Amino acid sequence: MVDFETMDPKEIIARRVSLEIRPKTLVNLGIGIPTLVSDHLDESLGVFFQSENGVVGLGHRPPEGMTDRHLTDAGGSFTSAVPGASIIDSAFSFGLIRGGHLDLTVLGGLQVDAKGHLANWMIPGKFVPGMGGAMDLVTGAKKVIVAMIHTAKGVSKIVPECTLPLTSQRRVNLIVTEMAVMAPLDDGLHLLETGPGYSVEEVIAATDAELVIKGDVPQMNLSLSV
Amino acid sequence: MHLAITLEEAVAMIPDGARVMLSGFMGVGTPDGLVHALAASGKKDLTMIVNDAARPDTGVGPLVTAGCVRKFIGSHIGVNPDVQEKMRSAEIEVELVPQGTLVERIRAAGMGLGGILTPTGLGTLIADGKQVIEVDGKPFLLEKPLRADFALIAARSCDYVGNLTYMLSATNFNPIMALAADVVIAEPEEIVPVGVIPPDAVKTPGILVDHVIKRTA
Numbered sequence: 001m002v003d004f005e006t007m008d009p010k011e012i013i014a015r016r017v018s019l020e021i022r023p024k025t026l027v028n029l030g031i032g033i034p035t036l037v038s039d040h041l042d043e044s045l046g047v048f049f050q051s052e053n054g055v056v057g058l059g060h061r062p063p064e065g066m067t068d069r070h071l072t073d074a075g076g077s078f079t080s081a082v083p084g085a086s087i088i089d090s091a092f093s094f095g096l097i098r099g100g101h102l103d104l105t106v107l108g109g110l111q112v113d114a115k116g117h118l119a120n121w122m123i124p125g126k127f128v129p130g131m132g133g134a135m136d137l138v139t140g141a142k143k144v145i146v147a148m149i150h151t152a153k154g155v156s157k158i159v160p161e162c163t164l165p166l167t168s169q170r171r172v173n174l175i176v177t178e179m180a181v182m183a184p185l186d187d188g189l190h191l192l193e194t195g196p197g198y199s200v201e202e203v204i205a206a207t208d209a210e211l212v213i214k215g216d217v218p219q220m221n222l223s224l225s226v
Numbered sequence: 227m228h229l230a231i232t233l234e235e236a237v238a239m240i241p242d243g244a245r246v247m248l249s250g251f252m253g254v255g256t257p258d259g260l261v262h263a264l265a266a267s268g269k270k271d272l273t274m275i276v277n278d279a280a281r282p283d284t285g286v287g288p289l290v291t292a293g294c295v296r297k298f299i300g301s302h303i304g305v306n307p308d309v310q311e312k313m314r315s316a317e318i319e320v321e322l323v324p325q326g327t328l329v330e331r332i333r334a335a336g337m338g339l340g341g342i343l344t345p346t347g348l349g350t351l352i353a354d355g356k357q358v359i360e361v362d363g364k365p366f367l368l369e370k371p372l373r374a375d376f377a378l379i380a381a382r383s384c385d386y387v388g389n390l391t392y393m394l395s396a397t398n399f400n401p402i403m404a405l406a407a408d409v410v411i412a413e414p415e416e417i418v419p420v421g422v423i424p425p426d427a428v429k430t431p432g433i434l435v436d437h438v439i440k441r442t443a
Contacts, residue, residue: 052325053251053395069254070382070393076252076280076305081394089429090251090277090398091333094326098346128313128322129304131352132278136326139346169349 004196004222009178012195013147015040015222016176017106020145025103026050026096028137031075033147034106048082050102052133054093057085074133097133098140105141107134109148109175111162114209116171116184118146119164131167138168150177156208158182158189179203181220188212193220229388230440233263236411239437240376242269243296247332247374247403248276252305253284255396257380257413259439261285265292273297275332275374277325277399279306290318299372301325324352327369329402335371336405342369377407381430384414385423388432397429404430413439 004012014036021027021037023045029035038049038058049058051074058073059080067078081087088096096102111119118138121131138144151157158175175182180203181193191211194203200217237260240246250256264272265288272294276286278301289295291308297319303309312318323331330342343366347353357368379400381390390412392400404410412435 051395053254053398055395068394070396072252072254072395074251076254087394087397089401090325090329091402094329098326098344127304128310128320130278130300130302130322131324132302132304133325135324135350135352136346139348140326166350168346 007196009149010036012178012220012222013149013176016181016220017145017147019222020174021045021047021104023047026056026101028052028097028102028105028141030105030107030134030137032108033149034108035075037106037147048084050093050096051079052090052093052097054088054090055079055081055085056088056096057082059085094133094136097136100140100142102137102141104143104145105137106145106147107137109146109157110152111157111159111164112146112148112172112175113159113162114184114189115161116173116189117162117169118144118167118172119162120167122165124165134167138172139170143174144170144172145174145176146172147176150179150206156206158207158209160209179206182211185212190214191217193218195220196222229435229438231411231437233259233439236260236437236439237263237267237269239409239411240264240269243271243273244376245273245275245374247377247407248274248286249377249379249398249400249403250280250285251277251395251398253280253287255380255392255398255400256280256285257378257439259413260378260411261288265289265294268292269294271296273299275299275372277328278302279309281306282308293317297321299323299328301328327352328372329399331369331372332399332406333402334369335373336402339371341371343367344369372406374403374407375409377403377410379404379410379412379430379435381412381414382416383423384412384417384435384438385420385432386417387420388412388435388438389423389428390414390430390432390435391423391427392429401429404434409436410434411437411439417441
């Protein structure tokens with residue numbers, strides 16, 4: 001039995017996000033914590049993972065010594081392909097993303113605000129990695145989940161309004177951190193669940209944005225539903 | 227000039243200040259022989275249109291490190307510290323373009339379109355100074371075509387008439403960039419007789435390919 005209170009915060013986030021993934025869907029996982037999500041997923045669900053560079057059906061890293069530089073993921077790391085996988089060019093790949101064919105994208109974030117706006121591509125004057133495919137993913141995917149650590153150096157990443165440049169004007173659907181699951185809705189940012197070992201008060205104290213709380217807030221259920 | 231040329235002949239064709247499309251995604255599907263030959267030639271003031279800045283030793287990286295690049299147009303520069311540093315010192319101008327918009331702008335140029343209308347970038351810094359056009363009540367950003375003087379392409383196989391195939395995720399920008407430059411130079415991993423690549427397997431028809439880097443025995 002896994003002890004969720006001592007589990008790595010990143011694994012808690014990845015596991016909670018994995019419970020949002022529906023069978024037989026097309027999913028794009030961003031770099032960092034989102035990449036960990038597939039490890040928590042039952043392969044019998046028949047989910048296909050897409051990467052921006054044109055793989056539909058990413059697999060696990062190949063066995064030692066069997067890597068090939070013609071098959072990599074969106075982070076440039078060696079990958080494999082699952083049975084039934086296909087390869088498309090970059091235009092087709094972003095056609096899937098923008099055209100409403102991608103069921104879910106999971107992305108990391110620098111800031112998310114109470115309106116559900118995400119900022120994750122630059123810190124002006126400090127670090128400018130670029131947006132890569134993030135602007136297309138957030139704009140085009142049917143569902144967007146932000147998966148990130150709740151704070152950075154003790155500062156809340158959940159803010160009243162983003163001060164960093166936005167990735168998209170589209171409202172994300174869900175925000176999952178090690179402390180909370182939150183959903184931005186018309187009347188504000190709802191606290192839906194607390195992370196293992198955190199009270200509602202602790203989540204409120206660690207969050208700069210105002211949280212809408214209705215009734216009792218349950219703890220994350222991290223057990224796989226099967 | 228012949229279809230088959232040497233790396234030296236290819237490099238001699240590309241003048242200082244040229245606009246060059248370079249295929250690849252984090253260096254995968256990039257014609258490395260051409261990159262290294264160009265870097266060694268000491269070219270100056272190139273505008274490079276490429277998905278990402280990769281790392282210093284892959285993709286467009288060696289050209290940046292060698293000081294050949296004046297402007298970079300692409301979607302991601304996060305893992306190449308050389309580009310970050312040269313951007314801060316204003317040695318390189320960086321134009322960041324969302325990846326899906328980048329490939330569609332190149333496709334628009336290659337397919338004779340006046341631009342594309344995309345929702346990507348609306349309400350962000352990317353929309354600054356750009357025209358917003360409403361279609362059936364929905365707003366879109368007008369993004370203009372992106373062309374180049376040269377496209378440097380990496381292929382898996384090439385036959386004697388220049389038909390190209392690609393392999394797995396090394397495909398990425400290659401078939402799109404092969405449409406959008408005045409001169410297309412392909413660097414294949416192997417050259418095979420006509421007929422070895424079945425027509426259905428050709429991803430870039432040879433009529434689009436101006437030159438192929440010849441094999442050395």
